[in-house]
Amino acid sequence: MNSKTKGTMAGSSLFPGKLSINSRTKSTFIGWSFVITAVIMICTFYFYPMIQALILSFQSGTGTNLTFVGFNNYTRLLSDSTFITAVKNTFIYLIVQVPIMIILALFLSVLLNDRTLKWKGIYRTAIFLPAVTSLVAYSVIFKYLFSNDGLVNTMLLKFSIVPEAVNWLTDPFWAKITIIIAITWRWTGYNMIFYLSALQNVDQAIYEAAKIDGASAVQQFFKITIPMLKPIILFTSITSTIGTLQLFDEIMNITKGGPGNATTSISQYIYNLSFKYTPDFGYAATVSYFIVILIVVFSIIQFKAAGDRNG
Amino acid sequence: MKKVLMLCLSAVLFLSACSSSDSDSSTSDAGADSNKVTIWAWDPNFNIAALNMAKEIYEKENPDVEIEIIENAQADIVQKLNTGLSSGTSKGLPSIVLIEDYRAQSFLQAYPDAFYEMSGAFNKDDFAEYKIAPTSVDGKQYGLPFDSGVTGLYVRTDYLKEAGYTLDDLQGLDWQQYIEIGKKVKEATGKDMITLDPNDLGLIRLMIQTAGSWYLEEDGVTPSLAGNEALKEAFEIYKGMMDANIVKPNSDWSQFVANFNNGDIASVPTGNWITPSVKAEASQSGKWAVAPIPKLSVEGAVNASNLGGSSWYVLNGDSAEQAADFLGKTFGSNKEFYQQLVTEIGAIGTYKPAAGGEAYGKEDEFFGGQKIISDFAGWTEEITGLNYGMHTYAIEDILIVEMQNYLNGKSIDDVLSDAQAQAEAQLK
């Protein structure tokens, strides 16, 4: 939490000395009035239910037959093999998929930001479209593409890239790869949007100056684009981390967690505990809070790694 | 600035438009009006169609009662019902809901005060015996049994003929013989015998019910996996099919359907509700037949089983009595109605007095003139009744994982005792 203290110091020196004490209180008042609606709404619709979920996480039982069990649910987590597998799988997705997607999205957005590029609108729309597509359609289609005699295998075999058909959906290793491909396919265009919008706020004069100094495109990318986009890169990596740790749709619709539980995710487990099995909302809430703790830890790491002063 | 103001204004207008139109209809709420019966169910071609027929019949005699049928996917109903019931808010819940038999005990026991007892609304002895255990608790009848999940072995007679078999060879089979036939068929035609989704153990459920066995003891809560002879044999047969190389894998419903619509497989052992999907490929008319389901070799096993199927439940509330009356007078006792169900939507009920009716004896050209409805109705009565208990899907998820381990070489006894241990830990 160190970075936050630093952040505050930087923040309070934004208008140093320019405001009298009186106008400073006034400014505080104005500042709060900008954020107050959001704060009230989030408290009502998120924190109030979150507190109830927290209370629930100390209870267990089916449906409405709940009893208070203290920390039992939390200790049960540690010996729950399905849960442990789900955590492992989710971590694999996180570590492999998020970096690939962030880099790909960044790269695409830089290419698509080029003023001289033709058919920009078409390219952008095409790459964004996967995010819009209904999950139902995309899961049906994905399963066809990746089935044993599906198009992907047919192509790979035709060009002799693989010696025999890959079991994309029924092999524990390849099923994870399929999920990673599916998430990347669906969410890269989505993340690209944030970068594209941010790139508009980068002053073109900086690039002009760099060009005159003889900086190559690669140098411009690393020396100008990345540092300028840092706040948004931080934003997308945190939100993607959250998205991955809460991953549900792709798993549920493409592999249902299988083969066995080779692709199951934490959120799928929460869903199963709440709705597929005889509901145990208490234990489901405990699993949710485990995700919260994980995400908090990751977010702090990311804020620090980005050296964000104002997080 | 102006644009922003316009936008804000339009948003406010939109919202107020929504809420005003909302408040109009919220006066006619289900909870407030005991003459309005709201029903949740899934499948427009089947359950919803059946409800619409029942509604027509009932409203003719009870013009002051309004019946509203709301269609939702099954998974959606399970979610909505669980959320509503566990929040303790009766607002927004229906008067009647359709629940799958495998899940019924979960709901009845997890929300003990939520359901209306229907013992008085119909005579439970009129219904197939195997439907009673899942729909009742402690002898009290809560569910009104609806569709039969009676199973059959759908076969491609043309492929069988190529391998030298006729329909007569498929009577009274056990699963071992089924595999042998599968091998011959594969040899003769190159077609796989069956298509399976590794994430769905419906076939295992179907197999063990032929022997009257289940994942749980009769109490409906104690896992019965280790030392369960029927389950052990079912697992061995499942692996036997894999080893015999007669299985075409699928990964979801659409591929499952496609596999037989494409003519890629020679048989489909499943519930009778698959009939419309089989018939969807009209070009295969005359090439199909339905044989009795193979059985396990365990003592007492029969050539009849069940897969899926669901029943009607009434939720406590102002309109509960009205709702029970509606069910009792239609699904609970109307023979004519069941004849209509068969002719118009091909739905096979579990109401025994209806089975003798004329509609049941109709020949189906798609199945080479076989009287499939009457065959299914006959098998329905042979199904061994079971208490599915509370944890079908929780245990099945454990078994799905252990099945993979078993296929990869783990010994069957370890597989089942590990599954038993996990189930006990999870369900304590």
Next chain:
Amino acid sequence: MVKLKRIAVYVFLTAAALVSVFPIVWMVVSATNQSVEVTKGRLIPGAYAAENFSNLIQTIDLVPALINSMKVSISTTVLSLLIASLAGYGFEIYKSRAKNIVFNILLLSMMIPFASLMVPLYRMFGSISQTIPAIGIDTLTSAVLPTVTTAFLIFFFRQSTKMFPKELVEAGRIDGLSEIGVFFRIYVPTMKTTYAAAAIITFMASWNNYLWPLVVLQSPEKMTIPLLISNLGSSYSPDYGIIMMAIVIATFPTALVFFLMQKYFVAGMMGSVK
């Protein structure tokens, strides 16, 4: 060399675009085929588009659902953008220690899986129904309210505001603008592309939102598009031709919103304001 690079860029982008749209093309093609052909994975357009469409219209109330989805998505988008941008701006421009703490706490709200909030939220709306039925269970307002303010969007606006030249705020004050005037007259026009991105994302999320509307909307006449599509697949014998047609129609509005909004992503917009 420059030309070669240029070609490489086009080849790469075209490949990426093709991979991205291929499943969507498949979906559109499927909408013109019979269900049996769809399940076989047929890739050639068929002649059943009109039939699928008319069957679709007959089986579900498409138009009312589209109108409901429009109401929900448009009001969510407009309100979200307003509330979140005010907050993002407030947290960044009027930075203070207390506000930073509040901001960090707000971020916590996006870390819990929504599935765990559903039961308490439903209970809350159940009790709201007793007093103010107009915003209680089974109203479109109840589907909108919990999704209208997200930490996600506030976070996005705050991070984007970090790239906003703060001198402009001072300049506005010197020109005699009020604080709220600075926001509406300087910040909003300058951050057009940020608003465009936020609008796309929010509209899309709201249009496709499933879990909460599913639970809170009960009457058929209140259902939104994703709920209807889910019903279509609920049958033992689903008609995939009709499903694909429904999905094509449901996808169209978001794709259109994107295409219209992406025009605002023009390089160097910011430079021109300065």
